[in-house]
Amino acid sequence: MDSTGERYTMNHAFEMGPIRPPSEAYSILLRITRNCPWNRCAFCSTYRDTEFSRRAVDEVRRDIDNMHAIALRLAEASTELGLGGRMSEEALTKARDDDPTPESYYRQVAFWMNYGMQTAFLQDANSLIMKTADLVEILRHLRARFPFIERVTSYARAKTVSKKTGDELRELREAGLSRLHIGMESGCDSVLELISKGVTPDEQILAGRKVMEAGFDLSEYYMPGIGGTEHSRENAVESARVLSAIDPTFIRLRSTVPLPGTPLYDLMARNEWTPLSEDGKVREIRLFIERLGDITGTIVSDHMMNLLEDVEGTLPGDRARLLETIDRYLGMSDDDRESFIIGRRLGIYRLLSDFSPDGRVEAVKEDLKRRFGSIDAAVLELLKNFI
Numbered sequence: 056m057d058s059t060g061e062r063y064t065m066n067h068a069f070e071m072g073p074i075r076p077p078s079e080a081y082s083i084l085l086r087i088t089r090n091c092p093w094n095r096c097a098f099c100s101t102y103r104d105t106e107f108s109r110r111a112v113d114e115v116r117r118d119i120d121n122m123h124a125i126a127l128r129l130a131e132a133s134t135e136l137g138l139g140g141r142m143s144e145e146a147l148t149k150a151r152d153d154d155p156t157p158e159s160y161y162r163q164v165a166f167w168m169n170y171g172m173q174t175a176f177l178q179d180a181n182s183l184i185m186k187t188a189d190l191v192e193i194l195r196h197l198r199a200r201f202p203f204i205e206r207v208t209s210y211a212r213a214k215t216v217s218k219k220t221g222d223e224l225r226e227l228r229e230a231g232l233s234r235l236h237i238g239m240e241s242g243c244d245s246v247l248e249l250i251s252k253g254v255t256p257d258e259q260i261l262a263g264r265k266v267m268e269a270g271f272d273l274s275e276y277y278m279p280g281i282g283g284t285e286h287s288r289e290n291a292v293e294s295a296r297v298l299s300a301i302d303p304t305f306i307r308l309r310s311t312v313p314l315p316g317t318p319l320y321d322l323m324a325r326n327e328w329t330p331l332s333e334d335g336k337v338r339e340i341r342l343f344i345e346r347l348g349d350i351t352g353t354i355v356s357d358h359m360m361n362l363l364e365d366v367e368g369t370l371p372g373d374r375a376r377l378l379e380t381i382d383r384y385l386g387m388s389d390d391d392r393e394s395f396i397i398g399r400r401l402g403i404y405r406l407l408s409d410f411s412p413d414g415r416v417e418a419v420k421e422d423l424k425r426r427f428g429s430i431d432a433a434v435l436e437l438l439k440n441f442i
Contacts, residue, residue: 066121066124066154067121067124067125067154068157068160069086069117069118069122070086070110070118071086071163071178072084072086072179073101074101075176075178076176076208076210077358078357079176081166081167081171081173081174082167082174082175082176082208083122083164083172083175083176084163084175084176085115085118085175085176085193085197086110086118086177087109087115087178087179087182087185088107088110088179088180088182088185089106089107089108089109089110089179090102090106090108090180091107091179091180091181092107092181092184092212093180093253094107095251095253096238096240096251096252096253097250097251097317097318097319097322098278098313098317098319100314100316100317101180103316109185112189112192115193115196116192116193119193119196119197120200121156122164122200123200123201125150125156125160125161125164126164126168126172126201128150128152128154128161129142129147129164129165130168131150132147132149132150133146133150136149140168141169142165142169147161172201172204173203173204173205174204174206174207175201175206175208176208177208179210180210180212181210181211181212182209183215183219183235184215187219187223190230190232191226194207194231194232195230195231197231198230204231206233206234207231207232207233207234208233208236209232209234209235210235210236211236211237212238213237213239213254213261213263214253214254214258216237216266217258217265219265221269224265224271225270227269228270233271233272234271234272234274234304235266235272235273235274236274236276236307237263237266237273237275237276238276239259239263239275239276239277239294239298240252240276240277240278240281241277241278241281241290241294242256242294242295242296242298243256243282243286243289243290243294244256244293245282245286245289246281246282246289249282249322250281251318256293256296260300260301263275263297263298263300263301264300264301266303267301267303267304273301273303273304274307274355275303275305276306277294277298277307278290278309278310278311279308279309279310279331279336279339279340280310280311280330280331280336281311283328283329283331284331285328287331287335287338288339288342291342292343292346295342295343295344295346295347296346298347298350298352299346299347299348299349299350302352303352304353305354305355306353306354307356307358308354308355308356308366309360309361310362311360312435312439313328314439330431333396333430333431337362337363337381337384337385340366341378341381341382344374344378344381345378347370347374349371350371351369351370352369352370353368353369353370354366354367354368354370354377362384362396362399363380363381363384363407365380365406365408366381383407384407391410394410394412394413394416395407395410396430396434397416397419397420397430398413400434400438401415401416403415403416
């Protein structure tokens with residue numbers, strides 16, 4: 056479908072949703088549902104003013120068939136041009152030939168082919184809300200068309216997963232779904248209520264354990280700062296407790312940024328929620344890592360919202376190194392921390408280890424302090440553009 060919801064008349068178009076995790080950058084995107092069935096989380100702007108719907112199984116199967124048809128045309132064109140399966144502009148043009156399908160669909164599949172066609176991501180926000188039998192049928196058709204796919208991933212809500220039986224989850228795993236991303240955000244009751252998450256810590260633990268027991272890789276998301284200054288300590292401690300009870304494959308850090316148009320931003324405007332400073336979020340992450348129990352998952356800092364991308368490693372072995380990295384940052388002078396914050400947000404520094412004095416950073420830092428009064432106020436404005 057196009058942006059207006061009208062169906063194209065050509066044969067090889069397929070529908071795509073708006074987002075995917077950073078770790079799915081090289082995946083083909085297969086839309087199973089549209090938008091979010093909950094759509095009340097106070098921090099989220101992605102699906103505001105949209106209506107949730109499940110796509111028909113036959114419609115999704117056609118999308119898979121269309122992806123497959125484009126892939127065959129691209130592979131044939133590459134072979135005829137002597138490229139041995141590699142993609143090029145010439146191959147893309149030759150593959151399209153007289154096909155009226157818009158070029159963007161060919162580019163999506165060509166990009167996927169260029170990176171090995173190893174992974175697929177099921178959109179949108181909660182694919183597991185589909186009937187298990189329907190989702191199994193879709194997964195089996197995807198595997199039939201692309202048997203070489205190594206990983207199929209989806210977002211899921213803990214509330215939804217907690218209601219699935221172990222047999223249902225194992226059936227989905229056997230059909231080819233291999234990784235789930237669950238937005239836990241917080242394990243603290245008061246914070247979950249504040250952000251209208253619609254799930255309890257106990258339900259999060261139940262869902263996470265079910266997923267792990269069924270043999271999935273599980274990514275759980277923790278949001279430093281989502282409790283504001285008012286609940287920062289509880290957010291860290293209780294989130295660590297919940298995740299220690301689950302022991303997921305990955306814990307992904309997503310530092311909180313209040314976005315205009317969201318209920319969280321409105322809470323901030325009414326002085327009912329106070330955002331943590333960059334330093335405050337780093338301190339919260341430190342307490343969180345310190346309180347994580349004897350688990351074996353990997354902490355991942357794979358988003359530009361996070362200040363310290365260096366804070367990545369597998370527990371328990373890397374805990375001391377992660378804490379040392381945080382302490383190195385907190386041990387910097389106030390001026391150097393401000394410079395690193397601005398340089399990171401400008402894309403000049405990626406890692407803490409990249410930090411060194413830079414005239415460009417200093418000039419921007421002084422300008423931002425004049426305009427916004429503080430680095431923290433400036434960062435709130437800068438980060439709006441990152442999401």
